[in-house]
Amino acid sequence: MRQTSVINDLLSTITDNRLFGERRKPRRTSRRDLAQLIESLLNGRGESSSLERAAEFLRAYRDLDSAGRTFVFRTLAADYGPEPERLAEAAEAYLDKPSGVTAKALQRAAEPRRVEIFRRLNQVQGGTQALVAMRCELIDRLSNHPDLATVDDDLKRLFAAWFNRGFLMLREISWQTSAAVLEKIIRYEAVHAITDWNDLRRRIDVPDRRLFGFFHPRLGDEPLIFVEVALTTEIPRAIGPILSGEREPIDPQSATTAVFYSISNCQDGLRGISFGSFLIKQVATDLANELPNLKNFVTLSPVPGFAKWLSEETARPTSAVDEATRTLLRALEDGWVNNTAQAKAAEAAFVPLTAHYLLEAKDHGRPRDPVARFHLGNGARLEQINFAGDVSPRGLASAYGMMVNYRYVLSEVEKNHEAFVNEGRIAVAPAVSKLARSVKVAERAPAGGPAQLPPPTRTDTREVDEPPRDTVTESTEAPTA
Known part of the structure; x- marks a missing residue:
């Protein structure tokens, strides 16, 4: 609902009636007319005619139904990439005689034609807003139409330039x-x-x-x-x-x-x-x-992936979740956070497991938790784990109420960022690192036999917490982010 509302609001901000006219109800336009309208965007040579054609297209797009908009995206993907013959000629010319001139020609030939279409749309009053709204709809279609990913890549690159700092x-x-x-x-x-x-x-x-x-x-x-x-x-x-x-x-x-x-x-x-x-x-x-x-x-940040990870981790044969925590999870009832005994047991289990999750759970070599990826990648330090930080229904459902503090030490942000990006090192307070080390990954005990513990997963052997002003970076297996 929110996404649809945002799209409609963005499109409705195109209010220059001289170019766009009054907003109308969605209409069905023939595919031939749509294809011709898209092609016309590249035909206008003068600035005035180019703006008029771009305005006409945005007006028509605004009035299309969902199927019509999907057709626009699929046409841009299929028919408006680089021109194959031109690209082949430019590539042969460069290979035959590498130079700045032939390299520039190759670069121009390799650019998809739809990129120029987006540039022309962006020049119209309200065009930037319309393109942002269009990409919102495009993203929504990617799961069913993976062939549209090339269009999304082109828009993302343009937006990275247009929305730079x-x-x-x-x-x-x-x-x-x-x-x-x-x-x-x-x-x-x-x-x-x-x-x-x-x-x-x-x-x-x-x-x-x-x-x-x-x-x-x-x-x-x-x-x-x-x-x-x-x-x-x-x-x-x-x-x-x-x-x-x-x-x-x-x-x-x-x-x-x-x-x-x-x-x-x-x-x-x-x-x-x-x-x-x-x-x-x-x-x-x-x-x-x-x-x-x-x-x-x-x-003061949420840990949105913790509950899901904990559920998955509990089901694994080799797991950071011990039998006592499994028993606790099965016993938790609605309102457990207000039950003194259950809350005390949950705190003892969830605090170190949260530290382990944030430092050790990886997705393609990077911290699995999206909020952790964001702040650690910015150069913040994982500072503190907080039990019952968010006891709202949402906070309990997504993270059993856990929250964390990431600390931005302005003089160290850039150093931490570079260490994270280039070496995969995470800046973490010693107390949090100690919590993570306390979690042992073990084979689940077979019936009648104890679990066998592997060697500790971290190599830091400090037992005394250093003062919090000293940023300590812990080595991880994360590759360059």
């Missing part, structure tokens, strides 16, 4: 920001839902709460990504006190910690284009300049 505008969003933007913040919040306008006001209209977002000049009031920040006097362990409507605000000048507790990407059509790392680092730098007492920049 140099074009992004950082804005602080306050209660004085336009209602149009605030309504979008409520709609796009993807981590901790904003229930109503009063809830939003508690997050942005008090002195110890901030919200920042990236915007792009061609998307107007459409945010690309935003981050919610709480100013506190300590590193938090739970989201409840941060979101509470009963809490007492503090003086920002007394805050020592900036907590990034919710980061939401807003445009599904820009999936795969990274904004978050720039946003967090920029906001941390700006807050450090504004509030010199801030010493810690941390997240």
Whole structure:
């Protein structure tokens, strides 16, 4: 529902009636007419005729039904790649006489013709928004139409250039920001839902709460990504006190910690284009300049894949989940987090298993957890594991309530990022590393016999935690990310 709404909103922002006319109901256009309309996009030579044809296409696309839009994508994939004969001639010329001239000709010949179509559409008022909405629909079709992946690759490369950091505008969003933007913040919040306008006001209209977002000049009031920040006097362990409507605000000048507790990407059509790392680092730098007492920049992050991993791990014959934890999982009932005995047993089991999951569970050599991949790849340090950090139904279902803190030490972010990307090393606090080492991967015990433990999976032998100011990087098997 959200995706469809976003697409319709983006397309409806194309409001230049001189070019687009009034919005109409979806219509069925013959495939021949659609094919001719697509081909016409490459025929206009003058700037005016090119804009008119692009506007005509976007108007027609906006009015198509789902089948018509699928036909457009499939036509772009099948008929608008590189021209084979031209590409072969350019390749032969380069191989025969390598030079800058023949290399440039080969590069031009290798570019799919649809890329020029996208460039021309982007020149029209509202064209960038329309292309973002089109890619949103394209992504939705990829599972059933894998042949469309080439079109998606081309759009993604163009968006990476059009939405690079140099074009992004950082804005602080306050209660004085336009209602149009605030309504979008409520709609796009993807981590901790904003229930109503009063809830939003508690997050942005008090002195110890901030919200920042990236915007792009061609998307107007459409945010690309935003981050919610709480100013506190300590590193938090739970989201409840941060979101509470009963809490007492503090003086920002007394805050020592900036907590990034919710980061939401807003445009599904820009999936795969990274904004978050720039946003967090920029906001941390700006807050450090504004509030010199801030010493810690941390997240309070969910662990969205933990429950699923734990279920899979429990079923494996060689597993990090011991029999006591299996018994506990079978015994947990609704409301277990409020049952003192069950909560105590769950904390003892889930805290080290969360550390193990974040450091050892891999997907193609990278941390399996998507939030961990994001923050560790940005150069943050895995700082703290928090039991019962999010006891909402969603938090319990996805992670048994577990949350973690990732810490951004501004002077070490780049070093940690390079170590993660180039060597697969994860920056991790010693206490978390110790928790992970306490988990033993073992064969499940056969009937009547004990489990056999293999050697420990990590080689770090420190027994005493170093001070948290010292970032320690632990070697992992992750290849270059």
